[in-house]
Each structure stands twice: as C-alpha cells, then as structure tokens.
Amino acid sequence: MIDLRxxxxxxxxxxxxxxxxADSAMATTIMAVGVVVAFGVLLAMRRWRVAACGLVALSALACTTAHLQAASQGPLAQAGRDRSVVAIQGQVRSDPRELPSRFGSASHVVRIDVSRVDIAGVGWNVGCRVELSGHGDPGDAIAGLQVGQAVRLGGRADQPRQASQGLCARVALSASPQVIAPPGPMDSTINRMRSGLRDAMGWNSREQAGLVPSLVVGDTAGLPADLVDDFKASSLTHLTAVSGTNLTLMLVFFMAVARTAGVRGWxxxxxxxxxxxxxVVICRAEASVVRAAAMGLVALAATGRRGTGVAGLRQLSVAVWLVVLVDPWLARSWGFALSATATAGILWWAGPWQARMRRWAPGWLAESLCVPAAAQLATQPLITILSGEISVVGLGANMxxxxxxxxxxxxxxxxxxxxxxxxxxxxxMGWLAGCCxxxxxxxxxxxxxxxxxxxxWPVSPGSITxxxxxxxxxxxxxxxxxGRRLGCLALAGVMVIACLWRPPLPGWPRDWQVVSCDVGQGDATLIRTGxxxxxxxxxxxxxxxxxxxxxxxxxDTVPLLVLTHFHADHIDGTAGVLGSARVGQALVSPLASPASGAARVRSQLExxxxxxATASPGQEWAIxxxxxxTLQAGSGDVPGQPTSPGAGSESAENDASILGxxxxxxxxxxxxxxxxxxxxxxxxxxxxPQLLRADIVKVPHHGSARQSxxxxxxxxxxxxxxxxxxxxxxxxxxAATLELLMRQQMTIxxxxxxxxxAVARHSDRSLQVVSQR
Structure with missing residues (x-):
C-alpha cells in the first residue's frame, strides 16, 4: 500500500x-490570515488530515518569518541598505571561492559569521552571516583564509543579491583582512584532512587530482575547466559536488562491504x-551538505529494504518539512529541489527495479545502476527548466x-x-581513489x-509537461x-544509437550561408566557406x-578563426573549436588585454x-x-602593433574589437x-561607407544600450x-537598442x-532566417 498522506x-x-x-509583506500577510482561518474552519469541521496541512503551514510560516526577520533586521542589515562603511569581527565559515570575470580580473568571496560590527564609531554584538568579497590584493588575501579563523576587517556594506540567501549583508573589502585567531581544534583537524586529501593526490593526473577531492568532500578548487564542461554536458555535474545521490551511492558501496564483512542489524x-x-563534518556541514545527508539517508533507508522503498516517501516528507523549518532558505534553492526530486525518484522506482534486476545481476550492480537511473529520470524536467536542454547521454553516463x-x-x-x-x-589510498x-x-x-x-528543449508549460x-x-x-538480461542489452544499444545519431533540425537549411550560434551570453558566428x-x-x-x-x-574545418577581442564571453569556447574542427589560421585583436585572456588563447592556439595573425585594416581572405x-582593429591604435596588456579600461577593450x-x-x-x-x-x-553596408549586422555588445x-x-x-x-x-x-533597430526597419x-x-538567400534575393526553436 503506497502511503502518500x-x-x-x-x-x-x-x-x-x-x-x-519572496519578501512581500502583502503576500505573507494574506497567506497568514488565510492559513489561520482555514485551519480554524477545518478543525471545526473535524477534517483532521486537511487540518494537519494547515498546522504544517503555520509551522513553516512561523519559522521562515523568524529566520527572515533575523537576517533582515539589525545594525548590519541596515548598514547594507544604507551602503555604510563597517568594521566587523567574525569567523570564517566557508572555503574561499574564486569568481572569474568575463573581463579577466577575478574576485574572491567567502562567508563570515559576524560576532561584532562597528558603524560610525558605534559597536554592536550581533549574530549573523555576511558574504565578503574583494579583488586585487584584498581578494588575494581572502583566497588565503581558512575556515575557523577569527578575522577583523573593514569595507562597505551592501544588500544581499537575494533575500532568500540567508545573509544579512554583503561586504566589499577595502583592505586585506586581519587574522586575529587561528581555527579551533575541530576546524584545524578538518582543514588538515581536506588539505591532506589534496596532497595525497600527488601521484595522480591533473584530472584525477581535481575530481577526487571534489567528489569526496566538495572541494572544487582543483577541477580543470574542460572537465567541468564535459561533466555538465554528460549530466554528471552532481559528481563534482556533494549531492544526495552521490552520498547514496557511496553508502550503498560502504554498506555492501560491511555486510560482506559480517556486520548486521543495528x-x-x-x-x-x-x-x-x-x-557531514569533513564537508563543512554547510546547508548543501546537510541537505544531501538528509536526502541520502532517506534514500538509503528505503532502498535497503529490497523493493519496499516507496514506503520511504513518508520519511522523505518528514525530512523535507524538518529541513524547511531548520533552513527555510533551501525552499528557494534549485539544489534542494533537485535533491528532493532525485530522492523521490529513487524511492518510487529504484527499489522495485533493483529487485527485478537481482534475478540475473549481482545486488551491488543492480543498486549501482538503478539508483542513478531513477534519480536522472526524476530530475530531468527540472534540469531542462534550468538549462533549456536534455542530456541524451545523461542516463547512460550516470548508470x-x-x-x-x-x-x-x-x-x-x-x-x-x-x-x-x-x-x-x-x-x-589517494592513488587508488584516482585509479577508481x-x-x-x-x-x-x-x-x-x-x-x-x-x-x-523549449522551456514552456506545454513542453515541460x-x-x-x-x-x-x-x-x-x-x-x-x-528484469531481463536481453532487454537491458537492447536498451543499452538503443541508448548508444541515440547518442551517436543527430537528426537534422526541422527546416534547417542545408545551404545556410551564415549561422549565429546559441552559446549563451557571448558571441559566435559561422560564415560558410564550403x-x-x-x-x-x-x-x-x-x-x-x-x-x-x-x-x-x-x-569540421575552420580555415579562419577570428577572435574579435579577449573577453571571456568571446574566447572561452575556443577549446570547443580546436577539439571539433581543423583550424587553419587565427586572427586576433591588436590589443592584448585582458592579459590573462590573451595569454590563454595564444597558448591554446600555439x-x-x-x-x-594580428588584425589590421585592409586584410582580406578569399576562402x-x-x-x-578586416575593416577596423584597435579603434585608433597603431595598426598591427599589439598594445601593452592592461592598456585601457573595459570600454577600451571593447572598442579594440575587430570590425569585419x-x-x-x-x-x-x-x-x-x-x-x-x-x-x-x-x-x-x-x-x-560602402564597406559598412551589409545584409546582416551582428548587433554590437549583445544589444547593450551603448550604441550609435x-x-x-x-x-x-x-x-x-x-x-x-x-x-x-x-x-x-x-529596450532602447531594440527600438533603435526597429526604427531602422531591421528584422530582429x-x-x-x-x-x-541560420540565414540563407533565395534565388529571388529574399533572405530566409531559420531559428533552432
């Protein structure tokens, strides 16, 4: 009997x-009044089961409101709203993260539990969490902080980007933070263990050394960017961070080993x-880790009973309720939604599937294959909502x-x-982990x-349904x-064929002449030469x-690769071109700035x-x-002379773009x-003027408001x-740019x-534009 109560x-x-x-006082008030009235009416009518929902709603309402008030009230939250200069003292509670910029200069962020704040000479003892950020020297100092250190620092406060983050403020550092106390014994031990795991990977390849700490303790600092991209494309991203499915698979293996060794019962x-x-302790006990542990334990408890995992929906429901009460910020977290949905899929499908698969396969293999398959199918709609894509290889790759x-x-x-x-x-042990x-x-x-x-895949109510x-x-x-060996082999064959065969897009012109690629927030244009x-x-x-x-x-052949300038949204996909096609020659901007981007691209191409070749006006290729x-390169710089790195601001780098x-x-x-x-x-x-005339214009700077x-x-x-x-x-x-283009009677x-x-010209000289969606 399936219990969904x-x-x-x-x-x-x-x-x-x-x-x-959502931090809407009106919506919260209306909902609170409605819940209280409905709860009272249902109690009077003795509708106990429905009234229970009202009671649960009241508990979530009270806890969430209390958490929100605690984060949004107090001197530090007010300082964020006023953008005041603050001096704070607190303890580092997360590992520093690097945030790369599309313009080449990186910043670092870390979360701090604040114990004291001074504003305009007045001090308060507080208890809240802020996000600390900095670039340049202060950012480098943040990168060197360790969890558990007590620090003193100063900076300008600002409001959190979202009210649902659980932060009372963001603080931009004005100078390097001062460490006033080392981590405590527990934090020091954990720091040594995490550092020791990185050191233990010294005999392994770069990819192995980056992935093992990421998969085991959520330390993503050493993950190569190309490996992250491949894990994303193959729907294996959850293995590069702590996830409920990841923990479940680890426990499945661990418990199987323990049972083999004779451990039983309690x-x-x-x-x-x-x-x-x-x-949980070694992974820092952050919200995502606690969430993964809760979901993983629920899934393990249910799937361990040989096919009766559907009953675990009761435990999952209680876990979701308790997690929302303890950390309501997770209610707006996609990670929490994915974890809960994956766990539900494991509970609903994995138990019965593995019971059938055990008829012809070992138990450990059945669990290892059925758990990720159930999680992948359950979460695919949410993943598609987030990415607008379906990973065709995801199910097979996860299994x-x-x-x-x-x-x-x-x-x-x-x-x-x-x-x-x-x-x-x-x-x-690290070497063995790398081999595995x-x-x-x-x-x-x-x-x-x-x-x-x-x-x-289009993201709309109908398409997601x-x-x-x-x-x-x-x-x-x-x-x-x-439950059938031959059936599984046939399914595997179908999955392989589906991954290897790409059907043509409906309506996509075979004789296309220009393609504007969908690469997200960036540029990529193809001009057909053969x-x-x-x-x-x-x-x-x-x-x-x-x-x-x-x-x-x-x-599969690129005789000429043009990189208009060195911002990340125009060059970071270069590895995708080099890995997919034969490239003959590259043409680059004369302004080698940002220096990091220019150096990275040159290294890849070499x-x-x-x-x-460096771009200069008048260059021509017939291919x-x-x-x-090339019509313009460097916007006024000496043609063909590379400008020194860092020679200008972001606008100067943009204006150094090749115009062609x-x-x-x-x-x-x-x-x-x-x-x-x-x-x-x-x-x-x-x-x-005649050289500026064209049938199609790639609108500068992604259609920003800065246009002539x-x-x-x-x-x-x-x-x-x-x-x-x-x-x-x-x-x-x-909006102003779109209006400008419409005034010029252009089709946008x-x-x-x-x-x-894709754009092609018909024999009657009309243009055909076909979209992918």
Whole structure:
C-alpha cells in the first residue's frame, strides 16, 4: 500500500516558505490570515488530515518569518541598505571561492559569521552571516583564509543579491583582512584532512587530482575547466559536488562491504550513521551538505529494504518539512529541489527495479545502476527548466559511472582521515581513489564528445509537461526491461544509437550561408566557406556550446578563426573549436588585454599548431565560397602593433574589437564584436561607407544600450542578429537598442529567445532566417 498522506503537508510547508521568502509583506500577510482561518474552519469541521496541512503551514510560516526577520533586521542589515562603511569581527565559515570575470580580473568571496560590527564609531554584538568579497590584493588575501579563523576587517556594506540567501549583508573589502585567531581544534583537524586529501593526490593526473577531492568532500578548487564542461554536458555535474545521490551511492558501496564483512542489524545501521556524520563534518556541514545527508539517508533507508522503498516517501516528507523549518532558505534553492526530486525518484522506482534486476545481476550492480537511473529520470524536467536542454547521454553516463562512485568516495575519505598522521599510506589510498575515478572521467569525456550529447528543449508549460510524460514512459519501459538480461542489452544499444545519431533540425537549411550560434551570453558566428567548412568569428563562453554549434552546422574545418577581442564571453569556447574542427589560421585583436585572456588563447592556439595573425585594416581572405575583410582593429591604435596588456579600461577593450565584413557569395554580414559608441563612431570616420553596408549586422555588445544609431543606420542591414544569453544579468538586449533597430526597419533575431539562427538567400534575393526553436 503506497502511503502518500504526508506528501501534501511537506509540499505545503515548502510552498509556504517559498512564498514568505519572496519578501512581500502583502503576500505573507494574506497567506497568514488565510492559513489561520482555514485551519480554524477545518478543525471545526473535524477534517483532521486537511487540518494537519494547515498546522504544517503555520509551522513553516512561523519559522521562515523568524529566520527572515533575523537576517533582515539589525545594525548590519541596515548598514547594507544604507551602503555604510563597517568594521566587523567574525569567523570564517566557508572555503574561499574564486569568481572569474568575463573581463579577466577575478574576485574572491567567502562567508563570515559576524560576532561584532562597528558603524560610525558605534559597536554592536550581533549574530549573523555576511558574504565578503574583494579583488586585487584584498581578494588575494581572502583566497588565503581558512575556515575557523577569527578575522577583523573593514569595507562597505551592501544588500544581499537575494533575500532568500540567508545573509544579512554583503561586504566589499577595502583592505586585506586581519587574522586575529587561528581555527579551533575541530576546524584545524578538518582543514588538515581536506588539505591532506589534496596532497595525497600527488601521484595522480591533473584530472584525477581535481575530481577526487571534489567528489569526496566538495572541494572544487582543483577541477580543470574542460572537465567541468564535459561533466555538465554528460549530466554528471552532481559528481563534482556533494549531492544526495552521490552520498547514496557511496553508502550503498560502504554498506555492501560491511555486510560482506559480517556486520548486521543495528550495528550496520549505526555504522552507516557514523559514516554520514563523518561525511557531514569533513564537508563543512554547510546547508548543501546537510541537505544531501538528509536526502541520502532517506534514500538509503528505503532502498535497503529490497523493493519496499516507496514506503520511504513518508520519511522523505518528514525530512523535507524538518529541513524547511531548520533552513527555510533551501525552499528557494534549485539544489534542494533537485535533491528532493532525485530522492523521490529513487524511492518510487529504484527499489522495485533493483529487485527485478537481482534475478540475473549481482545486488551491488543492480543498486549501482538503478539508483542513478531513477534519480536522472526524476530530475530531468527540472534540469531542462534550468538549462533549456536534455542530456541524451545523461542516463547512460550516470548508470555507467555509478559503480565507481562508492569506491572513490570511501578510498578518498580514508585518505583524508589518515593523512594528518600517515601521509605515505594516504598517498597510496589517494592513488587508488584516482585509479577508481579514471573510468568516470573517461565516461564523461566520451559522453560529452557524442554527436547527440545534448539536445535543445523549449522551456514552456506545454513542453515541460510533454517532457514529464516522456520521462514517465521511459521509467515504465525501464521497469519492465530491467528484469531481463536481453532487454537491458537492447536498451543499452538503443541508448548508444541515440547518442551517436543527430537528426537534422526541422527546416534547417542545408545551404545556410551564415549561422549565429546559441552559446549563451557571448558571441559566435559561422560564415560558410564550403560543404563542411566555415569562418568562425568568436567562440562564446562555453567550449561545449561552441562544439555543439559546429556539429549541428556540419562544420569540421575552420580555415579562419577570428577572435574579435579577449573577453571571456568571446574566447572561452575556443577549446570547443580546436577539439571539433581543423583550424587553419587565427586572427586576433591588436590589443592584448585582458592579459590573462590573451595569454590563454595564444597558448591554446600555439599548442594546436595554429598560425596566429594580428588584425589590421585592409586584410582580406578569399576562402572557397566565403570571404573576409578586416575593416577596423584597435579603434585608433597603431595598426598591427599589439598594445601593452592592461592598456585601457573595459570600454577600451571593447572598442579594440575587430570590425569585419564577411560573407558567402553575395550575402554579407558585418561582425562587430563588442564595439561601443566611440569605436562605432571611429568606424564611421575611418571606414569607406560602402564597406559598412551589409545584409546582416551582428548587433554590437549583445544589444547593450551603448550604441550609435548613425553606425547601425550606415549598415543598411535587413536582419539584426543579437547573440545574447537568457536571463543574463546585464539587461541585454536593452529596450532602447531594440527600438533603435526597429526604427531602422531591421528584422530582429535573438539567440536567447530563438536559439541558433541560420540565414540563407533565395534565388529571388529574399533572405530566409531559420531559428533552432
């Protein structure tokens, strides 16, 4: 008998906290009055089960309101609203994180539990948490902080980015923080263990040394960027951080080993609790870790009863309710939603599936395959809402990687535990953990390189409903097949074929001439030069998105790669081009700034053996069906002379973008990088008017508000391509720019709304623009 009585109260508690954290006094008041009235009426009517939902809602309302008031009231919260200068004293409560900037200069953030704050000479003893940030020397000082250190610092306070973060303020450092006390014994021990685990990976490859600490204790500092991209494309991202599924797989392996050693009954359960407790402590006991531990224990308790896991929905409902009461901020966390949904999927499907699979497979294999499959199917709609994509390889990649997660985690935890006293033995354990994690790395690389690794899926109520139905159908089919060896082999074959075969996009023109790739908040444009060749202008911020665009367009040869300037949203996808196509020559901006971006790109191109040329006005290439002409480069700098790194501000770097006229046959596109008004006005002065004329204009700087109407009018373009990311934080494209383009009677096409865009000219000289969505 499936007991769903507690599911409704848990969802009510979750929804109540979600609404209160919207920080709308009106909505909270209306909801509070409604809940109280409804609760009283239901009690009077003796509708006990429905009244229980009201009681749960009242508890969530009270706890969430108390947490919100505690974070939003007090002197430090007021200082954030006033943007006052503050001096605070507190304790470091998280590992420092680096936040890379699209302009090359990184900043660092860390969370501090504040015990005292001084504002304008007046001091208060407080108890709240702030996010500390800094760049330059203060940022480097933040990077050196350790959890548990007591610090004193000064800076300017500001409001949290979101009320649902649980912070009372953000503080931007004005000078390096002063460490006034070392970490306590517990924090020192944990710091040594985490550091010892990193040191224990000294015999392993860079990828192994980065992934093991990330998978075991959530330490992502050493993860290579390309490995992160491949894990994202293969839907294995949860293995690069602490997650409920990750913990469940580790416990499945650990408990299987313990049962093999003869541990039974309450001793086995107690051992599992001790392992989870140690796991939580060494992973810092942050909200995400506690969430993962709660969900992982619920899943383990249910799946351990051989097929009766559906009954665990009661425990899951209680866990969700208690977590919302203790930490209501999680109600607005996608991570919490994913963990709870994954656990529900494991409870609903994994037990029955593994019971059937045990008819022909070992128990450990059945658990290792069925748990991630259930979690992946349950969470896919949420993942698609977040990313706008479906990972075609995700289900197979998770099932293939799952058997290795437990051994890696156990060996990594052992290495961390013994590292402070038995360094050489810890290195042996670390090396073994690295060997066990290598198959996961290979699975991620192989899955990400599949032609059909991901597919775009529209995010709308109808399309998400259709996806939910599709996932339920797969779950139904999978539940019938897992009990048959041949059925599982047939399913595996279908999954492999689905990953290797990419069907053509409906309506996508085979004779496309220009493509604006959907690479998120960045630029990437293809100009066709032959059947499988194209000039590529900029590569966007993500290698995987860039590689997917080339695959969709059928491009495997890039005779000319143009990088208009060195901001991350125009160059960080270069590895995707180099890994997917043969590149002949690269053309780069004369302004080598930001220096880090310029150096990174040059290093990548030189390792790939690509010839590098510096752009200067007048350069021309005629390549097959395509052509390129450099109209402007450096916006007033000496042509062909690289400017010294750091020679200007962000605007100077934008105005150093290469301005080029490219085309296929008689179809021309003006590519503009991130030119701002000064660079655009310089083009009007320096470039002959006839060379600015084009059929298509790639709108400068993702459609920002900084545009010259005279410049856009001079192009005479009929189509305006806006390469921009969904819900970006820059307000692109600006409403004023869209109005400007409409005044010029241009047809506006946007990658954030329509996906990749292909343009072709018909024989009657009309333009055909086909969108991916």
């Amino acid at each position: 507690l599911v409704a109260p848990a969802l009510v508690a979750w929804a109540t906290a979600w609404i209160v954290l 001793w086995l359960r107690g051992l599992g609790v001790v392992v989870v407790a140690f796991f 293939a990687a799952a058997p290795f997660v437990g051994p890696v985690t156990v060996l990594g935890l052992v290495a961390a535990l013994i590292s402070p006293v038995l360094g050489p033995l810890a290195q042996v 994690v290598q198959p996961i790395i290979l699975i991620a690389h192989l899955a990400a390189s599949a032609p059909m690794a991901t597919m775009t 259709l996806l939910i139905i599709f996932c339920l159908m797969i779950a139904l089919i999978l539940g019938r097949l897992v 059947p499988r060749a194209a000039i590529v202008v900029d590569t966007g911020p993500e290698p995987d998105a860039m590689a997917a665009c080339l695959t969709t367009a059928g491009v 390792r790939a053996g690509v010839e590098i 097959g069906e395509g052509h390129w002409r 006229l490219a085309g296929n046959g008689d179809l021309n596109v003006l590519v503009t990088g991130d030119l701002e008004p000064d660079g655009q006005r310089n083009a009007l002065r320096e470039v002959p 109407e005279d410049f856009l009018a001079a192009t005479g373009a009929r189509v305006a391509l806006v390469s921009v990311g969904k819900k970006n934080g820059y307000g692109h494209p600006a 096409m946007r990658t954030d709304e329509q996906g990749a865009l």
